[in-house]
Amino acid sequence: xxxxxxxxxxxxxxxxxxxxxxxxxxxxxxxxxxxxxxxxxxxxxxxxxxxxxxxxxxxxxxxxxxxxxxxxxxxxxxxxxxxxxxxxxxxxxxxxxxxxxxxxxxxxxxxxxxxxxxxxxxxxxxxxxxxxxxxxxxxxxxxxxxxxxxxxxxxxxxxxxxxxxxxxxxxxxxxxxxxxxxxxxxxxxxxxxxxxxxxxxxxxxxxxxxxxxxxxxxxxxxxxxxxxxxxxxxxxxxxxxxxxxxxxxxxxxxxxxxxxxxxxxxxxxxxxxxxxxxxxxxxxxxxxxxxxxxxxxxxxxxxxxxxxxxxxxxxxxxxxxxxxxxxxxxxxxxxxxxxxxxxxxxxxxxxxxxxxxxxxxxxxxxxxxxxxxxxxxxxxxxxxxxxxxxxxxxxxxxxxxxxxxxxxxxxxxxxxxxxxxxxxxxxxxxxxxxxxxxxxxxxxxxxxxxxxxxxxxxxxxxxxxxxxxxxxxxxxxxxxxxxxxxx
Numbered sequence: 001x002x003x004x005x006x007x008x009x010x011x012x013x014x015x016x017x018x019x020x021x022x023x024x025x026x027x028x029x030x031x032x033x034x035x036x037x038x039x040x041x042x043x044x045x046x047x048x049x050x051x052x053x054x055x056x057x058x059x060x061x062x063x064x065x066x067x068x069x070x071x072x073x074x075x076x077x078x079x080x081x082x083x084x085x086x087x088x089x090x091x092x093x094x095x096x097x098x099x100x101x102x103x104x105x106x107x108x109x110x111x112x113x114x115x116x117x118x119x120x121x122x123x124x125x126x127x128x129x130x131x132x133x134x135x136x137x138x139x140x141x142x143x144x145x146x147x148x149x150x151x152x153x154x155x156x157x158x159x160x161x162x163x164x165x166x167x168x169x170x171x172x173x174x175x176x177x178x179x180x181x182x183x184x185x186x187x188x189x190x191x192x193x194x195x196x197x198x199x200x201x202x203x204x205x206x207x208x209x210x211x212x213x214x215x216x217x218x219x220x221x222x223x224x225x226x227x228x229x230x231x232x233x234x235x236x237x238x239x240x241x242x243x244x245x246x247x248x249x250x251x252x253x254x255x256x257x258x259x260x261x262x263x264x265x266x267x268x269x270x271x272x273x274x275x276x277x278x279x280x281x282x283x284x285x286x287x288x289x290x291x292x293x294x295x296x297x298x299x300x301x302x303x304x305x306x307x308x309x310x311x312x313x314x315x316x317x318x319x320x321x322x323x324x325x326x327x328x329x330x331x332x333x334x335x336x337x338x339x340x341x342x343x344x345x346x347x348x349x350x351x352x353x354x355x356x357x358x359x360x361x362x363x364x365x366x367x368x369x370x371x372x373x374x375x376x377x378x379x380x381x382x383x384x385x386x387x388x389x390x391x392x393x394x395x396x397x398x399x400x401x402x403x404x405x406x407x408x409x410x411x412x413x414x415x416x417x418x419x420x421x422x423x424x425x426x427x428x429x430x431x432x433x434x435x436x437x438x439x440x441x442x443x444x445x446x447x448x449x450x451x452x453x454x455x456x457x458x459x460x461x462x463x464x465x466x467x468x469x470x471x472x473x474x475x476x477x478x479x480x481x482x483x484x485x486x487x
Contacts, residue, residue, distance in 0.1 A: 084111045084199075091119040098126035100154075103133055106161045108199035109154065116195060122147035124311050125154070131307035132285060133158055139299045140287045142311045149189055152178070152253045152285050153196050159251050159283065160202055160226055172220050172244045174205075174228035177276070178253040179269060181260045181405075183208040183231060184376075187386060188411055189255065190229045202226040207234045207244075212383075217243060232260070232268035239275060246275040249282055254302070257288040257295050258428075263405070266298070279304050289428055320438035321418075322445045325458070327471045330451040332479050333421060334365060339478045340419070340447065341371060341399060348392070348414055351401045352433045353421045354454075362421060363401045369482055376402035404429045410436060420448035423457040427464040 086107055091099045098121040100113050121129065124142040131138045132155035142148045156176045165175060178193075180186045190206045197204060203223050207216055207230035216234075220243060228235075228244075238244040252273070260266060276282055284303045288295045291310070299306060328336055341349055353359045356377040366373035374388045374397045391397040393412050402410075404424060415437045424430050430448075437444025450458060450471060462468055 086110055089114040094120070097121075103129055105154065105158060106200070109157055109161070109196065111199050112196045113154075115198075118150070122151075124148050124309060125151040127309040127311075128152070128285075129155060131309070132283070135159075135283060137279075137284045137303040137306040138286075138309060139291075139296075139303065139306045140285070140309045140311075141289065141291050142287070142309075146311060148287050149192050149255070150196070152255075152287065153189075153193050155283075155285065156193075156227060156251045156253070157196055157200060157202065161200060163250065165224070165226075166248060169224065169248065170245065171222075171224055172238070173248045174225040174244070174246070175248060176227045176251040176253075177246065177249045177272075178227065178229045178255060179232055179235065179260075179272065180229065180255045181231065181263050181265055184385065184389065184410055185256065186229050186231055187389075193227055193229065197227070204229065206230065207238060209234045213237070220244070232265045232272060235272060236268055239272065246272065247277060249276045251283045251285070252276055253285045253287070254298075255287050257286050257298060258290045258292060261292075261294055261298075262426075273302060289432070320443055321434050322443070323434065323448075323469050324446065325448045325450050325469050325471045326474045327455070328449050328451060328474055328479075330453055333449045333451060334362065335480065335482055336449060336474055336478050337362070337419060337421060338366065338369060338371070338482050339480065341366075343478070346417055347398055348395065348412075349399045349417045349419060350410075350415050350433075350436050351399060351419045351421050352424070353401065353403065354425060356403055358422065359401050359403055366399055366401070369484065371399055372397055373399040373401060376400060378403070378405060404432070412436070413442070416444065418444070418446045420446070423448055423450060423454040423461070425457065427457070427460045430461045431464065 084107070086101075089101075089110055091101055093099065099119065100110060100121060105113075124140060124146045125148075128138055128140050128148070128151040132152070140148055140151070156178075160175055178186075178189055180189060186206055186208050190204055193204045203225055204227045205216075205219055205225045207228065209231055217238075220238070235244065239246065254260070254269065260269060279302060284306075286295075286299050286303060286306070326336065337351065340346070351362060353362060356379050359375050359377045360379070363373050363375035374391065376385055376388060380388070388397065388400070389410065389412070392400045395414075401421075404426075418434050418437045420430070420433060424433065434444075434446035437446060458469070458471075
């Protein structure tokens, strides 16, 4: 016994017990898994026989605990998921209207259409889907706000659901490609696509300039891309780096082709299209607000026997928009703008100017004079533009000042007034501007300031509208000097 005590003092009790097993040692050697499961000892080892005798003995397989095991707590059952059925989406037939039920659309897509509250097709949707769902190429002419975005998205989604994806496919190989001229329009199209695909399992991605390149690349590498919405320049960046391959594109859409012509994007678009399958092996849809000779020449190059859908310009400007023109000197335009917004308490106003420097000056003066305003132009970084749009959509920003390029493709309900601080140089832009209000059946008002530098644009605008717009002299109280809120 004295020898054992001496050994314990020299080596420690645990090591001695391994060499000279005591009567309470387990009869079997623990496995590696059991050793790994054992918690590390946190209390000191007994150094005396007395301590060892009084220390609690851990249970062994030969000494099971007498305590009854605690009953497992049952998880609350999840509420049952009620399967959606097409019968849940009831839309009565109406003469002269086309229902989405009249097309053979997947239940997952119809479910999303119901969520969006779209019982009947718009004219452009009814006509375009009649051709594109049959696999034909199409060229569509329609003004903004007519529903053309949903028309080509529904066609794309149907194609991708009906045709299984290839078995061998890389992450950067989209099946559908949508090219649009501006970042705002790309973001809006992608948002609409996400709403329509939420029950389908299809992935939507966006590539736009002005946003973190690496972040967009990580999204691309994380999952397969089914629908890619992009501006031409950023898409070429990814393509030329070898991150995106367009040889599996089944459907290609060119939105606002006339605007891409005006902005000089056609050479880039040509490079992109050369990377896609031949036009006989892909479906191509082209949309434009105008059918100029240049647009039609592009359509002939990129489409095969396309069906042409043209919504007549009888409703070139929405009948829900009340139009006014104030004849005002250039020096008085800002006073008129400020007093109109401030006196009437307007909460969601969009102001258009022709140049970026004008937009910046107007926004700076409004903020200085206590109006919650923000600007939207090509000089504003993309992440800030998206944040600005969300703030305007949520009502946190009262006045949004924008150029035509930045303002085109913005679909925000509830804009009560559109103000043309300067008349646009292109008549079509006037229609696009005032189309920001009076959406979804709501009433809207547009007010244009015609000064000595831009009033000559009025005749061409009236010719496009097919009617005269009477000029008014603004009331005197709307031309009073602005009281400075801040130094």
